[in-house]
Amino acid sequence: MSSTAGDTRTIELGEHDRSAPLRLSEPVLETIESRINESATRLGYEYTQDGRVRLSSSSYVGLVALPNGTQVRIRPKAAGGNSLRLLLYAHGATSKTIDATVEALQGDVFLDAIGSLFVTRLQALLNHGLGKKYRTTEARESHLRGRLDLQRQLARGGVGDSEFAVEYETLTHDTVANQAVLYATHVVARLVTDRSLQNALRQREHQLRRDVTLRPVHGAELEQIHLDRRHDHYEDILRLAKIIIQASFVDNLQGGTQETYGLLVNMNRVFESVVERAATEGVTDAAWSVEAQSHITGLVTGGPPTVNMYPDFVIRDDDGQVRLVGDAKWKTGSPSQSDIYQMTSYQLVDDVPGLLLYPSQDGAMTTDYRVDDRLSLYLRELPTAHDVTDSESLGDVLSSAVTAVVESLTIN
Known part of the structure; x- marks a missing residue:
């Protein structure tokens, strides 16, 4: 457990961590239930015997500001200094864009790293000029x-x-793209801890608000933005804006002292996208092809409701036959039975080997199983905490690691 309590207004947690006992009012707990956990359990809690409360984190990392003024900061595990690199790689950023984050990553605060990169991209956009x-x-x-x-x-x-x-x-200038950039600027300015970074973001927010309306922009609107050649300089800033908007929640847009706001990134989803991309880029053998988020059918039928199964990737041969099914799990410790059961289901559909990929943890997850005494199930780790040097990119490291893993397996 890594947390501080008492008179301090900031609680530090890692993933899957618990705080020290706290005194939180029922309205604060109601906010956690109805607002923070509205779509998923981002921040849990349980009562202690003396009536106090322990907060518990999951795979969501970032910051939550509770209406009583307490801030909860959740730091990612198994990523080393690569949290932002993984986030950008998962969202399709180029190696050039990812490499440009090295300076931002020197800070030890995840959200400050996001804010540092965002303000750099935002200034580049303003220098180029807002699109109309x-x-x-x-x-x-x-x-x-x-x-x-x-x-x-x-x-x-x-x-x-x-x-x-x-x-x-x-x-x-009052377009959806510019409104998304402004809204993301407004949100991230309230989340960073570095005062000079916060001031820089607020200055640029003020500049944007001269021509652009500040309003909540929803993820569905971002999906409708289509950039032509005249606006391709928006690609990087909109990618970051999408990350911020989809992971954030703000109760009071205009600000105030008693409000709930935060940005929490689901590292499970990030790692799934990382593995999909690394597998697609890494497995380049002409005899194999990688299909991300393949839809598996035939094992469970009937219903309703329909049972859908989507492993993170499958590898097919040149005849289109499935030769390996793979899935990603952002977990530390030991594999859960549910992980094994899920992968076994995937394997039985096509009668093929399976591969479960986990983040770095010094080989603790590396092991082999047999399914029905005939199908191999391999558990392997990817170097998510790799110390990236100036001569390499994290994307190349990950895709090479996936290639090495696949080539080491026995795939009939």
């Missing part, structure tokens, strides 16, 4: 402008009306 798009505006004007909307004109008073119902196009 045409927006259709409907208005009533004293002079004819753009296109006269006859239907609205007649409905509001006819041709003799002194104002014209018009529709026209205007160029504006």
Whole structure:
């Protein structure tokens, strides 16, 4: 357990950790239930015999600010200094973008690293200039402008009306892409701990708000943003904005002292995406192909509801037949029975070997099993905590590691 309590207002936890006993009011606990854990159990709690509460972390890392002013910071394990590198690699960043995070990663605060990289990308965007798009505006004007909307004109008073119902196009900076950048700037500025970094983010937020509306931007809106060649300089900043927006929650957009806000990243999801990408990039043998998030059918039928099975990747031969099924588990300690049962189900569908990949932990997870005394199930680790040098990238290290693992297995 790594936590501090007493009079301090900050609680430090690792993943799957517990705090010292705390005195938290029922309204605070209700906020944890209804807001922080609204879509998933990000922060758990349990009562002690004397009526106090222990907070417990899961695989979500980052920061939570409770309405009583207490901040809970959860640090990732099994990543060494590579937390942000893994996050960017999982979200499709290029090696050049990932390598540019080295300076930001010198800090030991995960969210400060995200904020440092974000402010660098944001300044590059501002130096380049905010993009504009045409927006259709409907208005009533004293002079004819753009296109006269006859239907609205007649409905509001006819041709003799002194104002014209018009529709026209205007160029504006107030686009969804810029609103997403502004919202992410606003959120991350409230989460970083470094004062100079916070000031830099707030200055740029103020600059953006001159032309862009501050509002909550949802993940679904980000998926609808399509960049053309004139706006490809948005790619890096929007990738970071997406990470921040999807992992954050803010109750009061305008600020205030008694509010709940935070940013919590699910390292399980990050590691799954890391493994999918590393497998796709690493297994380059012409006789093999990697299929991420393959849909397995046929083992459990009937219903409803339909039972869907999606291993993180499968390897197929040149005839399209499955030769290996693989899955990722961001866990430390020892493999759980549920991990084994899940992988066994995947294997039995296609009668193939299975591979469970875990993060770095000094070989503690490396072992082999037999399923039905005929199918091999391999447990291996990836070097997520590798000390990356100037001459290499974490992506290359991970993809090479996946290649080495697959080549070492017996795949019939």
